[in-house]
Amino acid sequence: MAPMLTLFCLVIDNQKVPIGNILMLQIQSDSYTPNLRNLIKDEMAPELDHLAANRLVMWKLLKPLDIRRMEDEGSFDATIKEIKLPDPKSNQASRRNGTAEVLRQIEELSVYWETSPKKGHLHLIVQVPSVNTPESIKIDLVRGTADRLYCTLWKKPLNPILAPVVVPDPKKTYMYVPQDQLSKLGVKHLDYEEEALLFRDEYILAHKAIKEWSKKRRTEKSGGVVITGHPGLEMNAGKTCFLLYLLFHRLSKGLPTAFQFLPDSFVLFTNSGVKVYAHTFDELPDGTWALANCSAKDPLPCDSFLVACRSRDAFVVQTSSPDEKRYKTWRKEYKAYTYVMDCFPLTESVALGMIHGFNDQLIKDHCEKWGPSAHIMMAHMTNPDRISRHMECVKQAAHHFVHNFGDYITDVNPTEVSHTLFTIHPKGLSSEDRQSSIGGIETSYLNRILMDKIAAKNQQEQINFYKLVSQHQWFKGSAGYILENVVLSRLCADPESKGLPCTPAQSDLPQLTIPVCQGHLNLSYKEQHSLEYLNRIRRPFCVIPTSKTSATVDATIFMDRHIITIQVTVASEHSVKETGFDEAENAKSLVKNWKSSDLRIDLMDKGDPKGKQTQNDPKVKETESNPKGKQMENKPKVKETLRISMYSAVFNVRDFSPIKSEEMWEKYRVKDTEMFEEDETPEGREVVGEAGNSNEVKMDED
Structure with a gap:
């Protein structure tokens, strides 16, 4: 049997003010740090009843403090104040060259204490995070949202929360989640701020592809997929919103699903109910889909997702901009697929605009001029003053593209070429073609702006530009379209x-x-x-x-x-x-x-x-009487x-x-x-x- 440890512990707040008295804890050395946190929370009841145990930050004092001596000298509080505790997420916190070392989220206690340390000394400091920090407030709000989602959707049909929108020409019906339902569910706490969630046809295709790939996660040794597409489309565009679409459908089917809402925190939905994992690690049930949205600041899925991805217990679905730098490393290491989501077709743009109360013809006119970006369309519709600023951005992007294309032709990515000018599409509609992208200029209006910039160059510069652009898989189609318009204009x-x-x-x-x-x-x-x-x-x-x-x-x-x-x-x-x-x-x-x-x-x-x-x-002529020009007997040629x-x-x-x-x-x-x-x-x-x-x-x- 593993030896029993006796540890003296003090719980403090963010200002290093003691909460209660020193605790004497007894726990086996082969126990893990989460067990120690739970023990501390139980011993501190009811003071810590409002707090999840995994939010406690534990520090091992590298030089244990003599408790009796500090009390005799009256220096107890002052000594505690002088203890330097770095940011627990920093590298310095895990080094053993300061006054304290942070205990890992999951680690056996014998790593820190093989046997009971010296008696009568303070061995462990436990920090309680402020209850009113933005992060703690968000965690509590997400917990409430998760409970509402589970009660409303788990193994229940989606129809009660859906409403139809009918596009008149050509006539087509789309389903969407209206604003009142989104408000009831509280999805804004999952970073969704839009007034509606449109169920796109593109989501159905992506969902189908992911289901097929997830079935092969063990045989093909792939643990996930990166969903990407045209940049700048966060407004009902298909990436962030797609995760919510998947979450709704998975809950409705009663399938295990995890949703990441902070870099190291997620909520897990299973048959057993809902559980929020904040700043902690835990294993995911087999067959879980782990949904994560990456950002420039936090490009990776959380540790729990990656571990489950490596073991193939879970299938990670991560949304990202098309900048490969954000996801290239983890995608390669975990052999994840890539799925390039396409932009809005005109009917979906009209549907989205109609949901927000805009005239369908105005939406069509806008898309014909500016392209299929839902983000740009909604920005212009809600605030027409943005159009003039957008025009300047387009002209600047065209100038940059024409004058600097040769400098980065070998390593260009869609985020370096403004999405105001170019639109990113999948190479094709098959699952294989969805793993690569191409770029294009969607409208003749945008094309003409680019042509104006090309016109300022001399003959050799124009020829060199066309040759360079035609060598790149994203833009060779656009180069041909540009040249075609030049030729037709000349003719x-x-x-x-x-x-x-x-x-x-x-x-x-x-x-x-x-x-x-x-x-x-x-x-x-x-x-x-x-x-x-x-x-x-x-x-x-x-x-x-x-x-x-x-x-x-x-x-x-x-x-x-x-x-x-x-x-x-x-x-x-x-x-x-x-x-x-x-x-x-x-x-x-x-x-x-x-x-x-x-x-x-x-x-x-x-x-x-x-x-x-x-x-x-x-010499035989086609005529109405002889339409096929057949040779006729006794007839002159x-x-x-x-x-x-x-x-x-x-x-x-x-x-x-x-x-x-x-x-x-x-x-x-x-x-x-x-x-x-x-x-x-x-x-x-x-x-x-x-x-x-x-x-x-x-x-x-x-």
Whole structure:
């Protein structure tokens, strides 16, 4: 049997004033420090009844004090005041080179005393933290919140606390927890200050992925997942709120769940009830999900979570900004997964805004201009004065990105590129693609601000910028989008520019010069009723698709003898699948519906890069009576008509003349409403000549 220890102990407050008399404690040396704390609390009843035992801080005096001598000299209180007790969380507190050493949260007492120390001396000082400290108040409030959550949700349906919100166009219903229910539950003490909790579709997908990963925690030896995504989205954005969503669902199903609310404190929900672990360590039941939200100050889950993660008893779900520095170390050590959460789609942004009483059309207009950030949307909606400040932030971010990108291209992360300009998305929707992210510019308005900064650079600087950006997985898509807008603006709105060289996708076709088009149409390839108007427009002109669903066609140029489909690329080489139309059925449909009395369109197609002949005879014309161009017996051959080749052209950054100044850029830049908005009526469509001048579509005489 382990020897019995006899320790003399004094309990003091934060001002080192004794609380009660010296205690004589007897405890076995193989007991642990939590056992000693519980013994002290029991001996000090009722003075410490208001306090959890794990909040007591115990100090071993490295030089025990002679109790009788201090009493005889009348120096007892003064001597206690002179004892230096450092911050118990500091490294100095655990060193044995001062006057006292802090006892660890969990440690066998024999580490500190193998046998009973010298009798008649003070061996142990116990500090009682102030009851009214912010931390102690928070712990008490969390304890009350945890009790309410357990009573309301444990093994009970969520429907009683949910309310619906219906988005009108397109019609869709979302569920959310309204403000009155959140107030009753007291979740603000879990650091949730919003007026509602929207249940996003993204949460359902993430929840499903985490359930699959948690089942494999022992076979694949992974103990957790880091949930990350677009920075700056703390307002109902999907990271902090997602933990609350998980907590609600786990409680409703009666599943063991731990929720961390301080760096070293958490609350545990089990079949046995609720227990708050403040400043202490404890084992978690098997199958527990341990929910933690990291910050720059406290990037790691608490010790109890990490120990359970290592043993695979629990599965840690930590939310974090996309800055890998916060979670890279523990994720690597514990082989945790990463899950990149996507931004709000438009319907969810509208739903969130409607919950807060905002007009759905105003929300749509805002998102079309500023992007999908729920944080930015709510900030602007609640305080319009912030918009002008936000505009300055966007311009500064664009300037920084263009002028400093080369300095950190090899080690850039999303937090270094302002989220006001770029939006971070998962690479894809599969669980594997969710573990990496890409960046993008969401709106043409933000894109144009960035283009203005690029315009200030000379030709070589612009080329170098595009090349650098295209090398990074996050931004190469944005680089292509930027260049595409530059090219389309050049093609459609600069009457003084020279034509642009066109490199055909098929090497055996000759090079062409793409002319500057004085007119352009914003046309959906699905607008079959509008195609008849194309034949009446004076060539050359440019058709820009209003929908970016085609993977290979950015624009189509109609000339007298050629039709050129434009693909803009920032890469040094670019291959178009087959002829570039495997994924561009809409573009093919556009050409097939071209009508002309004296022109025939020969479509390039698989296996025939020079142009597909009509039923093997180039002299046979398609007519309404002979729609497929079949050879007819005893019929004279139709005279060969003018042939139009269809080019799938690759336009590279090195081929174009740069914008020389912001002033010149402003001269011929095409506005959003002129480039991308689709006119509902085919009659009276507008084309753009010089910037800002809208003219009626010029028609050839019938």
